[in-house]
Amino acid sequence: MSSQTINLSPDLYRYMLDISLREAEVLKALREETARLPNANMQIAPEQGQFMAMLVQLSGARRVIEVGVYTGYSSLAVAAALPDDGYLLACDISEEYTDIARRYWQQAGIGHKIDLHLAPAVDTLQSLIDRGHPADFDFAFIDADKENYEAYYERCLQLLRPEGLIAVDNVLWNGSVINPEKQDTDTRAIRAFNQKLLSDERVDISLVPIGDGLTLARKR
Secondary structure (H helix, E strand, O other), X not given: OOOOOOOOOHHHHHHHHHHHOOOOXXXXXXXXXXXXXXXXXXXXXXXXXXXXXXXXXXXXXXXXXXXXXXXXHHHHHHHHHOOOOOEXXXXXXXXXXXXXXXXXXXXXXXXXXXXXXXXXXXXXXXXXXXXXXXXXXXXEEEOOOHHHHHHHXXXXXXXXEXXXXXXXXXOOHHHHHHOOOOOOHHHHHHHHHHHHXXXXXXXXXXXXXXXXXXXXXXXX
C-alpha cells in the first residue's frame, strides 16, 4: 500500500508500458515519426492516449472537442474509441503538423469522424456557442497554448452536456508549477488555471498524475 502516488523510475515506467500498453501499429508509427520532430515533447504519452480512449468508451461519448491537435496522436486514439458515427471537432492553427495528423487519420480509417478547423480555437468554439450548440458535446480535451487555457475551458464547459468531461493536459508542467523561480507566462497561466479549477463549483475534479498531469473536470 502507499499513502501517495508512486514515483516511477525509468525501469518501472518501461515495465508499466510492457504490461499495460495496447498501442495500435498506426499509433506507434505516428508516435515514432513525431519523435523525430524538433518539438516532439508536445505529443502526449502513449499511456495517456490509451487512458483517454478508455474515458471516452466508459462515458459513451459520441461527440468530442479537441483543442490542440499537433500531429494527431490524441485525436487518433480518441476517434478510434468513438462509434463509427462519432464526431471529433479538432481545433488547431498549424497546417504543417495537422497534415501529418490527416495522413494517419486516413491510414487508420477514422478520418470521417474528424472535422479539422484550422483557425484560432477560441473563435471556432465561440462560433459554435453563437450558433446555438451549448450542451452538444460529451468530452473535451484541452492541450494547446497555456495562456488561453481559461478561455478554452470556459467555452468547452458551455458546449459540454451535464455530466460531460473535460480533460486538461500539462497541469503539472514538468514540475515548474511549484518552482518559485519559474515566472514565465505559460507557467503563471497554468498555476492560475489550476487554482481556478480547485474552487470551480460547476465541476467535480480529479488531477491524474499521468504524462505531464491531466486534470479531469466533470460538469455538474
